[in-house]
Amino acid sequence: MTPVAYVALIRQEGPHDFIVTFPDVPEAITQGSDVAEARANAHDALSAALETYVELGRPFPARAEIESKSLRKDSILFDVAVEPKLAARARLAGEMKAQGISKVGLAKLMKRDEKAVRLILSGRGASLDMTLEALRAVGVRPALAA
Numbered sequence: 001m002t003p004v005a006y007v008a009l010i011r012q013e014g015p016h017d018f019i020v021t022f023p024d025v026p027e028a029i030t031q032g033s034d035v036a037e038a039r040a041n042a043h044d045a046l047s048a049a050l051e052t053y054v055e056l057g058r059p060f061p062a063r064a065e066i067e068s069k070s071l072r073k074d075s076i077l078f079d080v081a082v083e084p085k086l087a088a089r090a091r092l093a094g095e096m097k098a099q100g101i102s103k104v105g106l107a108k109l110m111k112r113d114e115k116a117v118r119l120i121l122s123g124r125g126a127s128l129d130m131t132l133e134a135l136r137a138v139g140v141r142p143a144l145a146a
Contacts, residue, residue, distance in 0.1 A: 003063040003082060008042045010035060010076040022080070024061045025049050035076065042080045050082060051123070054090050057097065088131040088142060089123055095138045109137040 006022050013019050018038035022028040028049035032038030053060055066077060096106060103121070107114040110133060120126040120134050132142045 003060060004087060005079040005081045006046060006063055007066050008039075008046070008078055008080045009066070010038050010078075012074055020045065022046060022049070023066055024064055027052065039078065042078075043083075046080050047083055047086060050086055050090070054086070054093055054123070057093060059094055060087075060090050085123065085128045085131060088128065088135060089121065091140060091142075092131060092134050092138065093121060095135070095140055099138060101138060106134060106137060110134055 003024075006024050006028075009021050009023060011019050011021075016033040018032045018035055020030045020032070020038045020042045022045075025046060028042075028045045030038065030041040030045035032041050050060060060082075095101070101109070103114055103117045107117045110116065116126070116130065117134065120131050135142045
């Protein structure tokens with residue numbers, strides 16, 4: 001299952017240096033000059049890292065539960081949601097790989113041109129509805145999970 005959120009960790013490294021990391025997504029890292037800015041930057045860092053996972057054909061990492069007692073006292077934990085369209089694209093790519101479905105094959109299942117499938121998989125120019133349509137075409141009933 002594709003996680004809908006990941007745990008982010010903010011640590012203060014200096015007077016105006018707040019670092020955000022994601023224990024489950026080590027490629028996602030950002031910072032801010034205060035906690036508010038660091039939190040605001042966290043979504044973009046996570047999205048950029050997960051976008052790379054999709055481009056490389058890698059599944060999203062599983063979400064682990066982080067115990068706050070094992071962290072530094074000044075650490076802040078919070079959840080950062082995965083963009084629904086990105087999560088849907090990742091699930092679609094995984095299903096296509098698992099079922100051996102090519103872009104041409106998905107286009108036939110959707111009764112659309114292959115160009116539409118390329119747009120969906122690239123994340124450019126395809127709506128969330130179109131991505132969900134593609135998931136249904138490969139037999140996945142899209143749903144959010146907590």
